Amino acid sequence: MPCGLRRISVLVLVGLTALVTAGVAAAANGGFTPAAPDSPNARHTLTAYYVILGFTSAIFVLVEGLLVVFVVKYRRRERPRTAEGAQVHGHARLELIWTVMPVIILCVIGIVVFLELPKISSAPAASDPIHVTVEGHQYYWQFDYPNGARTINDLYVPQGAVVDLRVVSNDVIHSWWIPDLGGKIQAIPGHPNHTWFKADREGTFVGQCAELCGLYHAAMQAQVVVTSRAAYETYVTTTAKTDLGKAEYVGSCATCHGMNGQGGYGPNLQSSPLLVQPAGLEQRVRQGGVKMPAVGDTWTAAQMQALARYVKAHVYKGAASGG
């Protein structure tokens, strides 16, 4: 390639990189580090990330820098193609250095990770955690609270409390992940897992399933709603119960049948007779249909009643007229 063309390609490349970097740097957290942490485990993960980022950036600059310097300095120029370079076969001491140095760096990284580990993997001692069971399900998240309340897709927790999550599944593998509140853990049928978080501030934190779980994997979103202790208590004792039917419909049924039962991937429900036959509805929801997963195979009788009440009142538009 002629020299000019090569220079232009390099300039274009550098320009593009600079442009992308500048654009990214302008935005807050452009994706160069994990999400801003709002829980101690996420915060310590970020510390470990920064330590690794420091060492790897240094190695990156060293290797790529040497490569660029050598490429420029030892390029052929006017030498004939047959001219040999220095016939160096190796250098034992140099090779020893670049064997030992990475070992030392990796040891340091390892030590930092192990120092941070207890603060990431275990909840703070002497805390009185709120135990919640998280069930991943095609294609929604279901939460069971200590008082027996159940919610779909929205997990309500009080700010500042340690929340211990037992993560389970009854169908396929899912993965629980709210980036601001720490790393992910798979929900595996027959293999219950645990994770925890402690939200530092009130707010809503979103995340979605991180393990391919089927057709609607991309739709399987969860949010953690962090409120005051009082608001949390009100929610799990009263609101959760009154909202249950709606939560079930919106979190599970609406994914395929639409928010108003107008249909989508699944058929239109608005005039389906099943909506006013609780027994038939329960059977369909528990066992699934031709293409429909058994969305409600772990639902309680109370849940079934709540769903039946909700769909009858809000989705059903009466029997189809005239066929």
Next chain:
Amino acid sequence: MAVDVAQTYPVTWKNGRIASWLVTVDHKRIGILYVLTALFFFVLGGILAVLMRSQLATPGEKLLTKNAYNEVMTMHGTTMVFLVIVPIMAGFGNYLVPLMIGARDMAFPRLNALSYWLYLLGGVVLWSSWFATGGTARAGWWSYPTLSELQFSPGHGQDYWILAIHILTLSSLAGAINFVVTIVNMRTRGMSWMRMPLFVWAMLTYGILLLVALPTLSAAVTMLLLDRQAGTHFFIPSEGGNIVLYQHMFWFFGHPEVYIMALPAFGMISEILPVFSRKPIFGYKAVAFSTIGIAFFSMLVWAHHMFTTGLGVGLDSFFMISSMVIAVPTGIKIFNWVATTWRGNLIFDTPMLFALGFLALFTMGGLSGIFLAAFPVDWQVNDSYYVVAHFHYVAFGGIAFALFAGLHYWWPKMFGRMLDERLGKLTFWLMFVGFNLTFLPQHMLGLLGMPRRVYTYHHGGLWEAYNLTSTIGSGITALSVLVFVVNVWRTHMLRMGVRAGNDPWLADTLEWYAASPPPPQNFDAVPYVASARPLRDLRLRLAEESS
């Protein structure tokens, strides 16, 4: 006399233009069949990649339905791993190993032909699954149960997938045995272990790793098949099965597989960098022994793919440490390669550009791997687009760039004509820019919280910006492959490629002693090998004699 000849070789149909390729047992022809078939599947797998990127350019379900996306994603991964990278390495190995060690052919030529035809059959079976009831497999290239079980993946796509994997493992096992036997037994006079080309070292470890890793994969998919078709419950927890077992079995194969794909690529780089630096490889022994070191440790790191499975801190710690150990021999290779260019006479022909591109990009892929090895950090970045970016920096920026270096380097040996340098350089620059545009932003997407294997996303702002950038990059990458195809077409169909002599690059190893392309028997005589660079020795001796 003429009658005698006719009686000795009564069958003439075998000499036909097409028939001679169908019945060939010549390692060079089998190698070419492998390489061309793999390139064909590379284009198919690349089309799937561009389809996925186009779907993800903007949010919504516009180009591919969610079902089609899962099919395309599964087929892209399976195709690129099992039908492109592993077999194209077998192709280069087939073509080059006998030539590099001064042999006439592989140890078992008929077995060799069998491995190729099984490979083609496996590819046909996998791609015919588009016509299966229910479509292709759509549980990802790992096919984790229970998603891949009959209840959640009805139809026959998953069964086609299992059948294809079975056929391909048989193909690779036969090939692996052939490589190991050939390399151990058939080296020419003087070629001791320490004079063996580094690509041959790589193919030896490729063979050994395949022999160790493949049976576990065969067992895992057999159990899956029995679950689906014979009513067993190996991976059905409600019946007492254990699906974590599948993850262990898959990755006990899956991680060595990464090095099965990468080590031959490393071997190519170790051949090409010295030739275009006009120097010997820096630290031959370190590079050779680090190959063996990587192969050994690659069998002890599988569960670093399973940190989010919940194995417990003890196991996680073991696999973190072993994964970091494997970074050391890999680092040795990178530093030795960089040092190979030191004080050289660097010639920037296309193979060298791709080799330098490999060095730049593979370093990046190796370093992002350290984040994944540290398991608490892995909990944050694994199964997100970060890991997609990481393994494409290894598999595309690393392995595929090495493959393109190898294609441009050995093309004149295989086909007798030089590829065009200007088009070759255009291929490189387009691919380098396109690749980085595609995969660099994916690191950021993962850190922002985008999981892998989703057909759409629900956030605006940077999510859309990075996804669109990535899609534009994939278009540029596709264009670079198109330029390569044009280059091949121009060289051969238009016969515009310059005829290559035996040794157009002034190389070091024995394949360049044979004619381009070599005759069926490869060599009439092979010079005694007195060092790792027999051809340079020969050139120096000839220069001495003529002076």
